[in-house]
Amino acid sequence: MINSTSHQSWLFYSPLALQAALLKDDLLDPVDQLLEDPALLDLVRQCLATRSPASVRTGRPTIAPDRLLRCCVMKHLKGWSFRDLERELRSNLVYRRFTRFDAEATPDFSTFSRTFALLSPQITEQIHQRVVGLAREQGVAQGRKLRTDTTVVESNVHYPTDSTLLGDGIRVLSRGLAGIAAECKDGALEVVNHGRAVKHRLLEISRAAKSLTEANQQRMRDSYQTLVGLTRGVVRQANDVMQRWAKGRLKVVGKLLRVEAQIGQLRHFLPLVEKVITQTKERVWGGNCHVQGKV
Numbered sequence: 001m002i003n004s005t006s007h008q009s010w011l012f013y014s015p016l017a018l019q020a021a022l023l024k025d026d027l028l029d030p031v032d033q034l035l036e037d038p039a040l041l042d043l044v045r046q047c048l049a050t051r052s053p054a055s056v057r058t059g060r061p062t063i064a065p066d067r068l069l070r071c072c073v074m075k076h077l078k079g080w081s082f083r084d085l086e087r088e089l090r091s092n093l094v095y096r097r098f099t100r101f102d103a104e105a106t107p108d109f110s111t112f113s114r115t116f117a118l119l120s121p122q123i124t125e126q127i128h129q130r131v132v133g134l135a136r137e138q139g140v141a142q143g144r145k146l147r148t149d150t151t152v153v154e155s156n157v158h159y160p161t162d163s164t165l166l167g168d169g170i171r172v173l174s175r176g177l178a179g180i181a182a183e184c185k186d187g188a189l190e191v192v193n194h195g196r197a198v199k200h201r202l203l204e205i206s207r208a209a210k211s212l213t214e215a216n217q218q219r220m221r222d223s224y225q226t227l228v229g230l231t232r233g234v235v236r237q238a239n240d241v242m243q244r245w246a247k248g249r250l251k252v253v254g255k256l257l258r259v260e261a262q263i264g265q266l267r268h269f270l271p272l273v274e275k276v277i278t279q280t281k282e283r284v285w286g287g288n289c290h291v292q293g294k295v
Contacts, residue, residue, distance in 0.1 A: 163227060167202055170230060
């Protein structure tokens with residue numbers, strides 16, 4: 001049942017209410033009058049009515065629409081979790097006055113979680129549109145531009161290593177070959193998935209690179225040799241497929257446009273993968289870390 005907010009005066013709460021009215025919140029006070037808009041409350045009431053066909057008149061009382069809207073706004077403005085919202089409402093007179101709970105008992109955090117989930121993305125979008133409309137009516141904003149949060153979060157950036165570039169090359173070329181094989185006659189093109197082998201080689205190289213002992217360095221070179229061999233095999237198969245396509249010997253039974261798109265991808269990435277193979281050989285076995293045109 002959709003509950004409504006009761007404005008019953010509480011004898012022992014009156015002195016506290018007078019004190020709470022004197023306290024101001026710079027973040028919540030400007031939106032207090034905005035949330036009184038009947039259209040916003042009707043949107044929230046529509047969401048609460050979607051729980052069941054008779055939920056408007058029957059069932060357990062839920063959070064009143066105006067209280068639900070105000071709690072939702074306050075939670076997002078303050079950046080709280082549902083547990084934080086429950087704790088702050090229990091202990092703060094200003095928040096109780098803003099959300100219209102006053103001296104009444106506040107819901108549990110799990111109740112907030114379930115009830116907030118009823119606010120569908122469509123209703124949320126309508127609420128935003130209504131808020132923008134009110135802002136335009138009051139001359140606060142023109143509503144022509146959207147401002148988003150551009151906060152930059154610090155994160156570690158993994159620079160491209162030869163091993164990861166080789167792994168990416170195998171993955172991209174194999175994906176293109178698999179797309180071509182899907183459009184060819186059964187058995188005309190067999191593509192081997194090297195994902196598991198590549199993952200193991202990358203882990204071996206990463207572990208061996210942490211130590212400068214000769215044994216670990218030799219182990220790293222062996223892993224690189226295996227990884228380069230896998231990459232060469234995929235490159236040879238990609239070149240062979242491109243030649244068969246150019247000579248018209250590729251047995252395509254599917255859509256030619258998809259094959260042409262995948263051939264274009266192979267044509268673009270093959271030179272890059274071959275360049276990565278060259279620079280890996282120069283660095284790992286030749287000791288040259290400054291290869292011209294390094295990827």
